[in-house]
Amino acid sequence: MKAIVSLNSGSSSIKFAFFTLNDAGMPEHSAGGKIEKIGIAPSLVARRADGTVLVERTWAQGAGLTHAELLKELFDWAIDHLEGREVMAIGHRVVHGGMRFAAPRRVDASLLDELDALCPLAPLHQPHNLAAIRAIAALAPGLPQIACFDTAFHHDKPEVAARLALPRALHEQGIRRYGFHGLSYEYIAGQLQAIDEELAGGRVIAAHLGNGASLCAMRGGKSIDTTMGFTALDGLMMGTRCGTLDPGVVLHLQTQLGMSADEVHDLLYRKSGLLGVSGLSSDMRTLTADLSSEAQDAVELFVWRAVREFGALTASLGGIDGVVFTAGIGENHADIRKRICERLGWLGLSIDDDANRANALCISGKDSRVKVLVIPTDEERMIADHTLAVLQSGR
Secondary structure: OEEEEEEEEOOOOEEEEEEEEOOOOOEEEEEEEEEEOOOOOOEEEEEEOOOOEEEEEEOOOOOOOOHHHHHHHHHHHHHHOOOOOEEEEEEEEEOOOOOOOOOOEEOOHHHHHHHHOOHHHOOOOHHHHHHHHHHHHHHOOOOOEEEEEOOHHHOOOOHHHHOOOOOHHHHHOOOOOOOOOHHHHHHHHHHHHHHOHHHHOOEEEEEEEOOOEEEEEEEOOEEEEEOOOOOOOOOOOOOOOOOOOOHHHHHHHHHOOOOOHHHHHHHHHHOOHHHHHHOOOOOHHHHHOOOOHHHHHHHHHHHHHHHHHHHHHHHHHOOOOEEEEEHHHHHHOHHHHHHHHHHOHHHOOOEOHHHHHOOOOEOEOOOOOOEEEEOOOOHHHHHHHHHHHHHHHOO
């Protein structure tokens, strides 16, 4: 049997999934899991597709273990548990593809050099994405690796949606709005086509709400506009990222408060968002369970900012036919969905409370003029599909 592995290496976690090719040559999910709490006390859990636990392990004293070292542990475990499968290739989520890369690419040295240059635009993700590629190359030099770009889905959005109001020469140098979470949105667009072909052809806003959060306005399954821009710092309020910010605040922090560029970088990426406003946590589950004013202020601001951006993207689309909630908060947090949807009532949108609490596929009310769906995303599946397509094309 042949298999493909998907890797999604982040700043503090590594998600992975094994896909076995069936008799028709299509990838079927057979196992997956996550290494998390990297830099603190890493832990590994892997499960078969039916939920059976294959391995659980914790490195209680492993705060100093690097992504590369943990990937070596994962690689060694996988070799012993492939159950006769031959790994054909490993596909990677790479957050930033810049201006050039609008489709998955087989990794070589020149591609890695180009992607290295984009690390300043996605500092929480890109370095770890590329570190995983290099770690696998050291462990299995002959194994094909495929880079799948999170910006690619937005590559063909209207030019006006890509521009920043800066001098034209800077735009030509690549200072523009790119958009992210593209693998997630591409998967959602495909699922919509299978679930509701009519809605898939219409005006839909997909809400990828998790520790990283964004919205994407889609028409006919294509990206028209999105909340993230030049970097993954833009748009919605997130777990530790501020989202859209008056650039004058950055100037004030540096010129009036004397903060260095590194200090501002750390503040905006790691100390803001839900964590910064609450002073307690970046986890929405923790904050909604906490009745303190600080926690509730953070939740309220998250909802407020989401609703505001929904309005902006509705304008970009010229109306709205559907909403899709996805990712950790979007898929699992009924109260946040309800609070957002209640404030979008002016669009003719309503939800069924029972369906919402049950995390049903369709949660819109009977009289809602806008269809509201909850669709779990699967970036690892999208990576596997792209990886197989590249192998088959010989690119």
